[in-house]
Amino acid sequence: MQLEIPSLGPRSIFSKAERIDSYLRVLNALMLRDMRTRFAGSYWGYLVQVLWPVAHMFIIATAMAFRHVPPPFGDSTMVFAATGAIPALAFQYISREIMKGIMQNKPLTYYPQVRTLDVMFSRVLVEIVSSFLGVMLILTILFALGLNPIPKDITTAICGYLSAIALGIGVGTVNVAIIQVFPGWLLGYIGIGILLYIASGVMFLASDFPEQIYYYLKWNPILQLVEWVRLGYDPTLPITIDYIYLFLWIFGSLSLGLALERTIGRRGSA
Incomplete structure (x- = not known):
């Protein structure tokens, strides 16, 4: 799919409005291109x-039903699985797809109207929309099956989910900087992502492990994000979230990624 890059046109008293309009059209074109090229060149593939x-x-x-494993909390295995999969995948997809977006759209950054940050931002918007649609679809399916997917503490669950998205953006920004220097990092990060997903407590309740094991598992920020969401479903769970640790990860990764991207971008344009 070809990307039509809008021109800013001659400078005028409306140049600022023209630049804003051009920027929005660039983002729209990048998002549509991403949705069309992601799977088989069709919007249906999205x-x-x-x-x-x-x-x-x-x-x-x-898998839990086949092994006759009861849900660690609540009455539904599917609700338990959803509370783990939603935040873990929100982080994983955003942090990975931002990096892939840069690799796929790198030639577009040679246009003066398209910057690396524009490609990153457009991919983030697409991933956030995809994640929200996935959540809505899961809620619809659970309701249709006669289950109750509404958390007891909605605010807690939503904050955990949004924090997973924020961490995905931060780590994805760092990945963008790394991938521009070491293209092979994409495969390496996919492997790391699988390990993080397995160790993030999606398929189990980490607090059920012995304290010595649980202590080391909590160094994985994804696990704490999953626990944050699940705490909204069952506030009585023996879980303590280290919010300072998570926010250090979110803001630290975002700051580091933007600083690295700016440094690498300057070297590339020199």
Whole structure:
């Protein structure tokens, strides 16, 4: 799919408004290009991205049912699986797809109207929309099955989910800086992402482990984000969230990533 880059036109008294309009059209073009090229060059293929969290939920719930494992909290295995898969995948997809977006759209940054940050921002918007659509679809399916997916503390669950998105943006920004120097980092990060997903407590309740093991598991920020969401469903869980640690990860990774991107971008343009 070709990307039509809008021209800013001659400077005038309306140049600021023209630049804003051009910037929005660039973002719109980048987002549409991403949605068209992600799967088989069709907008219908974009639905695959939305359906992945649903697939994860069913796979985890089916595996637990096959092994006759009761849900660690609540009455529904599917609700338990959803509370883990949603925040973990929100982080994983955003942090990975921002990096892939830069690799796929790098030639577009040679246009003066398109910057690396524009490509990153457009991919973040697409991933956030995809994540929200996935959440809505999961809630719809759970309601249709006669289950109650509404958390007891909605604010806590939403804050945990939004923090997972924020951390995904921060780590994804760092990945963008790394991938421009070491292109092979994409494969390395995919492997790391799988390990983080397995150790993030999506398929188990980490607080059920012995204290010595649980202590080391909590160094994984994804696990604490999953626990944050689950705490909204069952406030009585023996979970303590280290909010300072999580916010250090979120703001630290975002600051580091932007600083690295700016430094690498300057070297690349020199």
